[in-house]
Amino acid sequence: MSLLTLESIKSFLIQFAEQSEQVYWLGDPEFTYLAYVSPAYEEIWGRSREALYKDPSIWISHLYPADQKIHPILKMKQKVVEDGLKARFRENYRIIRSDGEMRWIIDRGFPVSDEMGKIIAITGVAVDVTKEKQQEEVLKKAKKQVEVANQAKTEFLENMRHDIRTPLSGIIGCAELLQSKTNDLTISEYANDLVKSSHALLDFHNNVLEGIQVATGEIPFVKKKFDLRQPLEEIINLNKSLAAEKQLILQFHYDERIPQYVMGDPVRVQRILLELLSNALTFTKKGQVTVNIALKKKESREVIVELSVSDTGMGIPKDKQEEIFIRFKRLTPSYKGIYKGLGLGLTTVKQFVDDLDGEIYVESELDHGATFTCFIPFQEPFVMGETTIEEIPLPD
Known part of the structure; x- marks a missing residue:
């Protein structure tokens, strides 16, 4: 295998960027000039690279209206001023494609310096995370629905405790009172059966409620x-x-x-x-x-x-x-x-x-x-x- 040369590495990186589904870009620190934007830009943004090369400032106009005030470029510039070569930025924003479709983007970048350590460019990569965001929203909605259902279930369980235990306790009390007051053996047996049946129903009720609580982790x-x-x-x-x-x-x-x-x-x-x-x-x-x-x-x-x-x-x-x-x-x-x-x-x-x-x-x-x-x-x-x-x- 031949040794990698600077030219071969450069060729490899260019091919990598050209074929990647992510957008690689390189511009001056003021973002007034773009030296390179990879082809994936046209697929994700639905717009031509030529227009962006001619006027990099139009990039801001392609942001989702509510996100334009975030102004990632200004944030990037501020980080470079504050942290110099150590500056790293990561921004989440939305864009509007030429066909009106909205996409979610995560953009990461850092400054590039010359041999003297002077910052001469800013480079980064923009990734389309729309599918992930959509899945995240689905999960959020599902979680919200579960929370609502759990709240309804909790209220139901509380009502069950009151609405079933209270009358059952009354039935048991009356049956036990009947047992203690009657001298009729048959009535006493009936009362005893009533007490046992009521306790069995109460146990059934308690077991069902506890089983649900255990399954949902409600027992601390x-x-x-x-x-x-x-x-x-x-x-x-x-x-x-x-x-x-x-x-x-x-x-x-x-x-x-x-x-x-x-x-x-x-x-x-x-x-x-x-x-x-x-x-x-x-x-x-x-x-x-x-x-x-x-x-x-x-x-x-x-x-x-x-x-x-x-x-x-x-x-x-x-x-x-x-x-x-x-x-x-x-x-x-x-x-x-x-x-x-x-x-x-x-x-x-x-x-x-x-x-x-x-x-x-x-x-x-x-x-x-x-x-x-x-x-x-x-x-x-x-x-x-x-x-x-x-x-x-x-x-x-």
Whole structure:
């Protein structure tokens, strides 16, 4: 390969500029004379280069009327006066083509000096970014529509909380009052059924609202120091009666190597175990459910905890294991009466695990139970003093 000479480099740059879809230009510092404008100018501006060579000042008249007051040339001159050879400029403006079409342009440039360091020219490149701007506007409109929809949804949820919870609470109160006042066994049973049904409807309502909130990131992320074992044991104790009622063995194993206090979100951690344990107890007719909390990794302040829930229940078919984390997705139709619930629990688990930068896996075979395993990262606190809370908004 022959060595590149100044002439060959010059030839290459000229060919590059001539064939480029961007407009390369070179003019004097006062922009009263144009030495070069690449052919792409005619394609983008829809005007001839000859006219611009004859009178560079007409360039301003081709700007979109509202942008003429920006006057990029004056800005460029001012930067050169202020910063000399270090001057760099970048301007966004709109132009009107000869056919009346508007285009968005980004123009970048810098000064050129002679051997003595004297500024003798200004050069730059103008790029047509109309398509990008149009896409940006589409995204802005879409974002605005989403914001409006989210606001409407928030108002709807607030109304739902009031319009459904209030009458339901009244029904429950009246039914409980009826239970306490009547001596008629039949009426008492009816009242008891009414209380249970109302509570079930209230739970349904709460689960739907929370499922929507989780999916849209409306539940705030709280990072605080807490005793990890405490909220987990609360969930175990809460479910002991259900396990006993179904004659299931509920086991809880906690790794003592885990630091007593960690930094994290106790609400999300507790809810993860609650949903996984509730699922396991619901879908297990006999045998046992085991909750295992183990130290997976500890390095410096980083603490990774493995939280697993295993059961001896009906299991999950291989072809359904990807679907269980989809919101409102159930493994069988409700009319078959096998799987109960809204199909929100595992979606909540997956969302919360993701919020905590963790991972979740499922191992299962039909009729051979299931094991859900979560790996959740925490940090050890610097001090064991008073608990501090740091509100961290979730990303959009």
